Amino acid sequence: MVDLSVKIGSLTLKNPVLTASGTFGYGREYDPYLDISQLGGIVTKTVTLEPRQGNPMPRIAETPAGMLNSIGLSNVGVEKYLNEKLPLLADVDTNVIANVAGNTIDEYAEIVSRLQHHPRIDAIEINVSCPNVEKGGLAFGTDASVTAAVVKGVRNQTGKPVIVKLTPNVTDIGVIARAAEDSGADAVSCINTVQGMGVNIHTRQPLLARIIGGLSGPAIKPIALAKVYQAAQAVRIPVIGLGGIMGWADAVEFLIAGATAVQTGTLNFIEPAGPVQLIQGLESYCITHNISRIADIIGSLEKRPVK
Amino acid sequence: MQTSDCKITAQDAITESVFRIRLSAPGISKLCSPGQFVHMRVSTGLDPLLRRPFSIHRAHESAGEIELLYRVVGSGTATLRDLKPGDVVNLMGPLGNGFDLEKPVDHAVVVAGGMGGAPVFYLIDALLKRNKRVTLLWGTRDGREIFDEADFEARGVALKIATEDASKGHNGLVTDLLKTFLAQHAGSAGLGGYVCGPEPMIRAVQDIVRSTDFLWQASLEEQMACGVGVCLGCAVKLKTGEIQMVCKDGPVFDIREIAFNG
Numbered sequence: 001m002v003d004l005s006v007k008i009g010s011l012t013l014k015n016p017v018l019t020a021s022g023t024f025g026y027g028r029e030y031d032p033y034l035d036i037s038q039l040g041g042i043v044t045k046t047v048t049l050e051p052r053q054g055n056p057m058p059r060i061a062e063t064p065a066g067m068l069n070s071i072g073l074s075n076v077g078v079e080k081y082l083n084e085k086l087p088l089l090a091d092v093d094t095n096v097i098a099n100v101a102g103n104t105i106d107e108y109a110e111i112v113s114r115l116q117h118h119p120r121i122d123a124i125e126i127n128v129s130c131p132n133v134e135k136g137g138l139a140f141g142t143d144a145s146v147t148a149a150v151v152k153g154v155r156n157q158t159g160k161p162v163i164v165k166l167t168p169n170v171t172d173i174g175v176i177a178r179a180a181e182d183s184g185a186d187a188v189s190c191i192n193t194v195q196g197m198g199v200n201i202h203t204r205q206p207l208l209a210r211i212i213g214g215l216s217g218p219a220i221k222p223i224a225l226a227k228v229y230q231a232a233q234a235v236r237i238p239v240i241g242l243g244g245i246m247g248w249a250d251a252v253e254f255l256i257a258g259a260t261a262v263q264t265g266t267l268n269f270i271e272p273a274g275p276v277q278l279i280q281g282l283e284s285y286c287i288t289h290n291i292s293r294i295a296d297i298i299g300s301l302e303k304r305p306v307k
Numbered sequence: 308m309q310t311s312d313c314k315i316t317a318q319d320a321i322t323e324s325v326f327r328i329r330l331s332a333p334g335i336s337k338l339c340s341p342g343q344f345v346h347m348r349v350s351t352g353l354d355p356l357l358r359r360p361f362s363i364h365r366a367h368e369s370a371g372e373i374e375l376l377y378r379v380v381g382s383g384t385a386t387l388r389d390l391k392p393g394d395v396v397n398l399m400g401p402l403g404n405g406f407d408l409e410k411p412v413d414h415a416v417v418v419a420g421g422m423g424g425a426p427v428f429y430l431i432d433a434l435l436k437r438n439k440r441v442t443l444l445w446g447t448r449d450g451r452e453i454f455d456e457a458d459f460e461a462r463g464v465a466l467k468i469a470t471e472d473a474s475k476g477h478n479g480l481v482t483d484l485l486k487t488f489l490a491q492h493a494g495s496a497g498l499g500g501y502v503c504g505p506e507p508m509i510r511a512v513q514d515i516v517r518s519t520d521f522l523w524q525a526s527l528e529e530q531m532a533c534g535v536g537v538c539l540g541c542a543v544k545l546k547t548g549e550i551q552m553v554c555k556d557g558p559v560f561d562i563r564e565i566a567f568n569g
């Protein structure tokens with residue numbers, strides 16, 4: 001028996017596999033394809049104070065080994081999230097992580113104050129890294145002092161584990177990760193999407209209506225690994241790794257680079273049962289390599305001998 | 308519902324760019340209805356990455372097979388074209404809400420443009436099974452993409468063709484045929500309209516049918532990632548201001564409810 005469990009602050013995950021915000025709806029949409037109680041946890045779609053319709057169409061496009069999106073945080077709003085979406089998860093045996101975003105620093109705190117009493121929410125992930133909105137999002141997550149202010153505001157509202165989701169679109173992710181840690185975050189997750197763009201050469205139009213969007217999928221995996229490694233070097237709190245994970249071997253790379261847990265995003269669209277297959281793959285990997293606790297490989301990157 | 312590996316049992320070329328493929332998909336053939344689609348992973352590699360949506364062209368429940376009709380437009384469809392009988396693709400489906408066939412329609416007028424011809428075969432099979440009178444108005448740029456005319460006519464379908472290359476039927480657009488049809492059937496009772504084709508055609512039809520008083524169901528296409536309402540990529544705006552997802556709430560919509568200009 002392999003012990004697949006890991007800890008994110010006070011939260012214990014039965015295995016290190018979570019599904020990423022915006023790629024798994026509000027948790028039940030993929031029920032026909034997998035048993036969500038097998039997951040370490042699910043991160044629900046970013047929720048904002050008011051419902052949002054999202055950006056103009058087209059808002060997705062495919063690029064080599066990746067996809068661009070500019071959904072624009074389309075969501076039902078906190079009211080409906082509490083009354084209609086969370087109850088659907090009442091009897092599910094997995095962790096539920098609510099992902100939140102605000103237009104202002106105060107809005108982050110306000111939305112967390114509305115959510116934090118709900119018994120079904122096991123942790124909160126703060127999205128300061130969405131590239132597809134005018135206010136909040138990326139503009140917050142690229143600035144260490146604004147990130148710190150957002151995290152402090154949220155920390156004052158809740159005793160639940162707070163995870164800060166970071167953007168790769170910065171010069172030094174370690175600086176932002178440290179700002180989050182110093183302001184009371186229990187973990188950071190990285191990465192959100194990488195800013196990207198595509199052009200149709202026949203029409204000369206951008207592939208996305210908003211021109212620039214966020215790149216996800218296997219194309220960004222090396223970027224994500226580097227950011228996870230840098231963040232893990234910079235902070236003592238756990239790092240949750242994501243970006244381009246398509247199978248268990250990718251997940252193992254993230255763990256070795258320093259991630260305590262991983263999230264699957266774009267994979268869910270392609271293989272809805274992918275996250276569960278990934279857990280099985282992690283277990284087989286541990287058996288093959290005689291690893292009794294998966295936590296033992298976290299940050300176990302070896303030095304290459306100098307030649 | 309599961310994703311399933313489905314073996315290709317046949318694939319033939321209609322033209323050098325349009326292909327008809329037959330797949331062993333017993334589960335899907337049993338569950339599906341006209342207007343629904345399958346979401347296909349054409350390879351297990353990373354490029355093309357996402358699944359590709361295709362309308363069900365025909366379902367053969369007793370054989371446990373479905374057919375798709377597709378045009379090669381990019382890397383996904385090019386990969387599909389190069390597959391041979393015996394090769395396997397992975398399907399999710401059937402997805403989406405198909406056409407409402409229970410509406411009290413005596414005479415169905417089906418408008419198909421370009422690859423909108425794909426779902427129309429299955430739709431007409433179902434309409435004929437329900438003893439409806441069927442008129443098919445079918446337009447393509449290239450007349451060679453019109454096929455099976457004799458079969459439709461043998462089964463009692465009134466077929467009117469428009470081609471832009473003047474190779475078959477009326478030289479022009481399918482919307483010309485629609486205008487003529489509506490002029491001839493002004494005031495007729497029991498009509499029901501079905502529309503499949505590219506967005507510019509659907510917009511034009513929306514305008515033309517404004518004066519009619521019966522239901523027009525249109526099948527829409529949008530770029531898709533998940534195909535099941537999760538990624539929120541395939542939004543369509545309705546005239547009420549509400550946003551719906553083409554994959555989950557459609558792809559079939561009441562044509563009058565669609566707000567094409569946002």
Ligand SMILES: Cc1cc2nc3c(=O)[nH]c(=O)nc-3n(C[C@H](O)[C@H](O)[C@H](O)COP(=O)(O)OP(=O)(O)OC[C@H]3O[C@@H](n4cnc5c(N)ncnc54)[C@H](O)[C@@H]3O)c2cc1C
Pocket residue numbers: 062344355359360361362363375376377378379380381382383384385422425426527528529530531558
């Ligand atoms: C519900 C639904 C049913 C469909 N049914 C059929 C069908 O029966 N037969 C058929 O030939 N095609 C159908 N399509 C369109 C088909 O999915 C696309 O042609 C296909 O995904 C293109 O993939 P590709 O990799 O070959 O091209 P890509 O390289 O992805 O794209 C090439 C070009 O096709 C356009 N395109 C890509 N995806 C779509 C799309 N989903 N809708 C419209 N344009 C697109 C792109 O904008 C681009 O210009 C359907 C689409 C939807 C949403």
Ligand SMILES: Cc1cc2nc3c(=O)[nH]c(=O)nc-3n(C[C@H](O)[C@H](O)[C@H](O)COP(=O)(O)O)c2cc1C
Pocket residue numbers: 020021022023045046069071073099127130165191192193215216217218220242243244245263264265266267538539540
């Ligand atoms: C369509 C789509 C929607 C997304 N929506 C959100 C969101 O609402 N909130 C968020 O924090 N991240 C969102 N993301 C980012 C993902 O959670 C993830 O960080 C990113 O896609 C990288 O992981 P991947 O390569 O495994 O997909 C979205 C990604 C995609 C592709």
Ligand code: FES
Pocket residue numbers: 530531532533534535536537538539540541542552553554555
């Ligand atoms: S394709 Fe994802 S919501 Fe429609």
